[in-house]
Amino acid sequence: DTEVTQTPKHLVMGMTNKKSLKCEQHMGHRAMYWYKQKAKKPPELMFVYSYEKLSINESVPSRFSPECPNSSLLNLHLHALQPEDSALYLCASSQGVGGLDTQYFGPGTRLTVL
Amino acid sequence: SQKIEQNSEALNIQEGKTATLTCNYTNYSPAYLQWYRQDPGRGPVFLLLIRENEKEKRKERLKVTFDTTLKQSLFHITASQPADSATYLCALDMNSNSGYALNFGKGTSLLVTP
Numbered sequence: 001d002t003e004v005t006q007t008p009k010h011l012v013m014g015m016t017n018k019k020s021l022k023c024e025q026h027m028g029h030r031a032m033y034w035y036k037q038k039a040k041k042p043p044e045l046m047f048v049y050s051y052e053k054l055s056i057n058e059s060v061p062s063r064f065s066p067e068c069p070n071s072s073l074l075n076l077h078l079h080a081l082q083p084e085d086s087a088l089y090l091c092a093s094s095q096g097v098g099g100l101d102t103q104y105f106g107p108g109t110r111l112t113v114l
Numbered sequence: 115s116q117k118i119e120q121n122s123e124a125l126n127i128q129e130g131k132t133a134t135l136t137c138n139y140t141n142y143s144p145a146y147l148q149w150y151r152q153d154p155g156r157g158p159v160f161l162l163l164i165r166e167n168e169k170e171k172r173k174e175r176l177k178v179t180f181d182t183t184l185k186q187s188l189f190h191i192t193a194s195q196p197a198d199s200a201t202y203l204c205a206l207d208m209n210s211n212s213g214y215a216l217n218f219g220k221g222t223s224l225l226v227t228p
Contacts, residue, residue, distance in 0.1 A: 004157075033215070042203060042218035043158065056215055090157050097214040099146035099207050105157030 023091030
């Protein structure tokens, strides 16, 4: 299984809602990532988990809260988001965290904040 | 600061021709450089990785070159097909004290017409 799955595919939420994005991989990868991508822009790194520990947080606002319950699962908890947070949220995984480790991406969750 | 530059203009070519995409970088000394393909509304898909001591890498109709003196990588698709139409992203490892992660260029949109 060489797939990264993400749910839901689409999410519409109000600014006062709390929701979660889910990502799963069964490739035995030890690193997992969250990216945010706006239209016609490159993926922008948000968080990196390495061996289930948060290793990089790219100064992301606290209204985004990541969680890695186990090595196969990565969540992104959303609370009190702003309309400008509307974007495609991509999850990725890699074998390790080195230069030779290519990343496998999921299809993304299209988030709209009203 | 570290910068990755890719042709911002879309590249339109005729089927059967060779497409050449450029990735330039500044303030990096990467040991590896990666190329990804992204289709609209989907996550990027890994294509090729090239090491700093490799001048050229090939995979089927794809060829990547890496010139660390010019700080440039070229990505070629020979005998291009309409199915090659997509956005192509180059990626380098980020300069992060917290660990390893990828930094993506803005991507070049390629359109191959019959």
